[in-house]
Amino acid sequence: MARKNLLQGLIGDQKAQPEGAEPPAPPAASQRPRYSRGAIGAVSQSIAELKSRAIAEIDPFLIDRGGLVDRLDDDTELAALTASIREHGQQVPVLVRPHPDHPERYQIVYGRRRVLALRDLGQPVKAMIRDLDDRELVVAQGQENTVRKDLTFIEKANFSRQMRDAGYGRKVICEALNVDKTQMSRLLQVADALGPDLIAVIGAAPAIGRDRWLKLVEALRVSGTDPDTAMAHANLAGGPTSNDRFEALLNALTLPLRRQAAAEAGGEAIVLRSDSGAEIGRLTRRRGATTVTIPHAGAGGFDEWLAANLSEIHRNWLKQHDKKKS
Structure with missing residues (x-):
């Protein structure tokens, strides 16, 4: 760009312009110093x-x-x-x-x-x-x-929002931050979604990059958390640094989803027992699948028998199922 x-030129000699580079624009007539001849x-x-x-x-x-x-x-x-x-x-x-x-x-x-x-x-x-x-x-x-x-991602986002709100166009914002229009759009997306108050509460968060900030924006949207509640999470659960406050807020917003995912991953475990009450194995229902686990120790060959006879067991089940339907 x-x-x-x-x-350029504030300290020492100015460096030569790269070949093909746009030369510096002359100052406006109203700003140009007036010298005598x-x-x-x-x-x-x-x-x-x-x-x-x-x-x-x-x-x-x-x-x-x-x-x-x-x-x-x-x-x-x-x-x-x-x-x-x-x-x-x-x-x-x-x-x-x-x-x-x-x-x-x-x-x-x-x-x-x-x-x-x-x-x-x-x-x-x-x-x-x-x-x-x-x-x-x-x-x-x-x-x-x-x-x-020196500026972190969120500081750049906050700076770009201020420039836009002050009336500066996209070209000037891109010049100031040395970013292209796509990068600038992401910066403004994050700044607008969080708002200046929440950004100020979290702080610069130097260890947090663009993808994590976008994840926070998505977590706010999915959870429907309002800005005041988000600021409370960051203040109450956060640590002494801005990185800690970011992590605390993201964890608070994603906790319900993480609990649901953990429950689905763990599934509902049913203990399978013999007539005497001894545990034979476990049946676990997960989203989209059911798993039967039989420990080798103590199985006594039952696991091999089950594998060999599973087709016959399934045929018997189908016969009974068809009778019930009729």
């Missing part, structure tokens, strides 16, 4: 380009939320990130844009958890500052997480 990569204009343009690549230190309390919610919060992961930054410092800068409504403030494009961690540590945020419109912001946000493969 040919697409404009909004992240001649030498002054060239210098001004060079300074602007350097600024876009420079890393600034910003007070974390001057950075506000921007774009869409790309991550489902996990206190454990945030605590681990905070501890890592405390020990090693901030290794990767975040990307921000000037706040469109409040001068001297910024909006986060990506790196929200790093900003939260640095707030807790009382340290400035190393950030790249770039002028982006709303569309460029969400596309850059999605692309950055896709490149780093």
Whole structure:
């Protein structure tokens, strides 16, 4: 999929475009910086380009939320990130844009958890500052997480739902998440079936892939479970992690079906006894079949006799059955 990569060129030299790739679209006239002509204009343009690549230190309390919610919060992961930054410092800068409504403030494009961690540590945020419109912001946000493969399946599903609900078209959503239309349809199917509240209760569930989420959607449909009941299952039966909450909810929804399948698989066992009461064997009725089991130990050859005479036994049964019908 040919697409404009909004992240390219933020750090270091830009890489050459692959042969046949679509060149980056020029900014709209309303967003293009206005430079004077001649030498002054060239210098001004060079300074602007350097600024876009420079890393600034910003007070974390001057950075506000921007774009869409790309991550489902996990206190454990945030605590681990905070501890890592405390020990090693901030290794990767975040990307921000000037706040469109409040001068001297910024909006986060990506790196929200790093900003939260640095707030807790009382340290400035190393950030790249770039002028982006709303569309460029969400596309850059999605692309950055896709490149780093940081978003889980359900986070991608939740992000795609937010983009659609915000009015972005399918092409923009596919660009942001680097997915095709079929993949995007599956993401939206899961997000719409679960709803934002249930997704928030379960969490990111990094160990749960697409097929398991689709299985959960099917379990909700078959069981007819409403969202409030599903959230109660996830909260009450779940463990401390989002993976645990997912498994607890799926187990709760599929328990009746699993019990029914187990009963059908086990069948109804009837003990076969001799006139003296000794067990001869067992007859088990399963869906679509009846099985007679005779242990070799203690059979005394009865199993062989039964196999040799089964046809005659069946003929006698048919004669009796035909008499009853007549």
